[in-house]
Each structure stands twice: as structure tokens, then as C-alpha cells.
Amino acid sequence: MDDRMFRTAMGKFATGVTVIASEVEGQVHGMTANAFMSVSLDPKLVLISIDKKAKMNEVIHKANKFTVNILSGEQQEMSMIFAGQIKENKHVEFETFEGLPVIENSLVSLACSVYQSHEAGDHTLYVGEVLNLNVKDGEPLAFYEGKYMQMT
Ligand code: FAD
Ligand code: NAD
Structure with missing residues (x-):
């Protein structure tokens, strides 16, 4: 099975974007x-999967904390900026929540501390314990x- 076939298959799973x-x-x-899921209610845990080659992998490893910002349908540009799909450098103003950076006007922002991490092939799975969260009304961005x- 080649990489393209795997990605085509995984792309049939509709997700939100964080x-x-x-x-x-x-x-x-x-x-x-978009590799994000809810894991546990007690304690409150979520999971993200980060490519080992991504700069974010090193950043989370060092900070031991991260936020997950679930994007609204009006925030496609944010997704494109943080996926490197917009080439020019755009200034993004972050808000601070629980001492961590969050994207303003996200549908949800979760402030997490790293609860566990697991090596999984070419990615690292980070289980985050949710310290606090913010929820806003609106429609999600989908992928x-x-x-x-x-x-809508
Ligand atoms: P870089 O590539 O260096 O940074 C990413 C981009 O964000 C750059 O353009 C950078 O300029 C910009 N940026 C970073 N910080 C700031 C800042 N403070 N202010 C302004 N701009 C800034 N990869 C995964 O590992 N796991 C996934 O679940 C995943 N899901 C994805 C879902 C979608 C819909 C898409 C489009 C991509 C996904 N990717 C995923 C791929 C991932 O987003 C890209 O490979 C990304 O470029 C990797 O980022 P990096 O940490 O290596 O940093
Ligand atoms: P795509 O067709 O590459 O992605 C479709 C689906 O395949 C994604 O939703 C994801 O489930 C899976 N996928 C893609 N790349 C993966 C990877 N390296 N590891 C594990 N799963 C992966 O969609 P696209 O628009 O070409 O994606 C844009 C870029 O973002 C590509 O470079 C892609 O590799 C990357 N991406 C990475 C991940 C990830 O690392 N988990 C997820 C989505 C997109």
C-alpha cells in the first residue's frame, strides 16, 4: 500500500480542524x-498526534503544556497559516488563557498539561489533561x- 492510498483513505474520515x-x-x-480526540472524562483527557519532524513536537516536549483551539468556519485562514499553506509571514495575535497562548474567537480552547506521551511510528501521541476550557457559539471548520x- 502506498502513502497516497493511505492518505486518500484517511481523508474519507471527516474531521474538525484545530x-x-x-x-x-x-x-x-x-x-x-486534525488528529485530535476526546479520551477520558475522569480525568479529563484528550489526544493529539504530532509528526516527529514538526517543530511543534519539540515545542510541546519542552513546554510540557499546550492548547487545542477548535476552529470555527470563519477561521480557515488560521488553519492555512499554521499549516504553512500561506507562504507570507502573517502576524497572529494570541490571547493568554491559563498562562498559555490561545487563538481568539476559536469555538473551543482547551488548556492542557502533558499527561502521557507515546512514540507511534513517525508521530508522537500526546495525551493532555484538560486544566480549563472556553466554549463559544458558532459553526466548526471541517476537513x-x-x-x-x-x-452550513
Ligand atoms: P512550521 O511548519 O514551522 O509552522 C507552521 C506554520 O505556522 C508556519 O507557516 C509558521 O510561519 C506558522 N506559525 C507558527 N507559529 C506562528 C506564530 N506565533 N505566529 C504566526 N505564524 C506562526 N500535522 C501533524 O503532525 N498532526 C496533525 O494532526 C496534522 N493535521 C493537519 C490537518 C490539516 C487540515 C492540515 C492542513 C495539516 C495538518 N498537519 C498535521 C500538518 C501540519 O499542520 C504542517 O505540517 C505544519 O506545517 C507543521 O508545523 P511545524 O510545527 O513543523 O512548524
Ligand atoms: P491529505 O490527503 O494528505 O490528508 C488526508 C488525511 O490523511 C489526513 O486527514 C490524515 O488523516 C491523513 N494524513 C495525511 N498525512 C499524514 C501523515 N503524515 N501522518 C498521518 N496521517 C496523515 O491532505 P492534505 O490536504 O494533502 O494535507 C495537507 C498536509 O498536511 C499534507 O502534507 C499532510 O501530510 C499533512 N497532514 C498531516 C497529518 C498528520 O500528520 N496527522 C494530518 C493531516 C494532514
Whole structure:
């Protein structure tokens, strides 16, 4: 099975889109991710999967904390910025929540500390314990077959 066939198959699983953010030595770093899931209610745990080659992997490893920002349908540009799909450098203003950087106007922002991490092939799975969260009304941004979609 080649990589393209695997990605085509995985792309049939419609997801929302998040931006993972963290900070090391005063430098905020963000990265678009759709490999996100809810894991446990007691304690409150979530999971993200980060490519070992991604700068974000090193940032979370050092910070031991991160935020998950679930994007609204109006935030496709944020996803494109933090996936490197917009080439020019765009200035993004982050808000601070529980001492961590969050993307303003996200549908949900979760402040997490690393509860566990697991090596899984070419990715690292980070289980995050949710320290606090913010929820706003709105429609989510969706991702399907490698394309952004609106729910309405
Ligand atoms: P870089 O590639 O260096 O940074 C990413 C981009 O964010 C750059 O353009 C950078 O300029 C910008 N940026 C970072 N911080 C700031 C800041 N403070 N202010 C302004 N701009 C900033 N990869 C995974 O590992 N796991 C996933 O679950 C995943 N899901 C994805 C889902 C979608 C829909 C897409 C489009 C991509 C996904 N990716 C995923 C791929 C991942 O988003 C990209 O490979 C990304 O470029 C990797 O980021 P990096 O941490 O290596 O940093
Ligand atoms: P795509 O067709 O490459 O992705 C479709 C699906 O395949 C994704 O939703 C994801 O489930 C899976 N996938 C893609 N790359 C993967 C990887 N390296 N590891 C594990 N699963 C992966 O969609 P696209 O629009 O071409 O994606 C844009 C870029 O973002 C590509 O470079 C892609 O590799 C990357 N991406 C990475 C992940 C990830 O690392 N988990 C997830 C989504 C997209």
C-alpha cells in the first residue's frame, strides 16, 4: 500500500480542524492538526498526534503544556497559516488563557498539561489533561478529502 492510498483513505474520515499552540522561552508556536480526540472524562483527557519532524513536537516536549483551539468556519485562514499553506509571514495575535497562548474567537480552547506521551511510528501521541476550557457559539471548520468544508 502506498502513502497516497493511505492518505486518500484517511481523508474519507471527516474531521474538525484545530490549531495546537504552545510557548517556549517567550516564543509562541502554532500548528494545524486534525488528529485530535476526546479520551477520558475522569480525568479529563484528550489526544493529539504530532509528526516527529514538526517543530511543534519539540515545542510541546519542552513546554510540557499546550492548547487545542477548535476552529470555527470563519477561521480557515488560521488553519492555512499554521499549516504553512500561506507562504507570507502573517502576524497572529494570541490571547493568554491559563498562562498559555490561545487563538481568539476559536469555538473551543482547551488548556492542557502533558499527561502521557507515546512514540507511534513517525508521530508522537500526546495525551493532555484538560486544566480549563472556553466554549463559544458558532459553526466548526471541517476537513474532508484534503479540502476545507463549511458545515452550513
Ligand atoms: P512550521 O511548519 O514551522 O509552522 C507552521 C506554520 O505556522 C508556519 O507557516 C509558521 O510561519 C506558522 N506559525 C507558527 N507559529 C506562528 C506564530 N506565533 N505566529 C504566526 N505564524 C506562526 N500535522 C501533524 O503532525 N498532526 C496533525 O494532526 C496534522 N493535521 C493537519 C490537518 C490539516 C487540515 C492540515 C492542513 C495539516 C495538518 N498537519 C498535521 C500538518 C501540519 O499542520 C504542517 O505540517 C505544519 O506545517 C507543521 O508545523 P511545524 O510545527 O513543523 O512548524
Ligand atoms: P491529505 O490527503 O494528505 O490528508 C488526508 C488525511 O490523511 C489526513 O486527514 C490524515 O488523516 C491523513 N494524513 C495525511 N498525512 C499524514 C501523515 N503524515 N501522518 C498521518 N496521517 C496523515 O491532505 P492534505 O490536504 O494533502 O494535507 C495537507 C498536509 O498536511 C499534507 O502534507 C499532510 O501530510 C499533512 N497532514 C498531516 C497529518 C498528520 O500528520 N496527522 C494530518 C493531516 C494532514
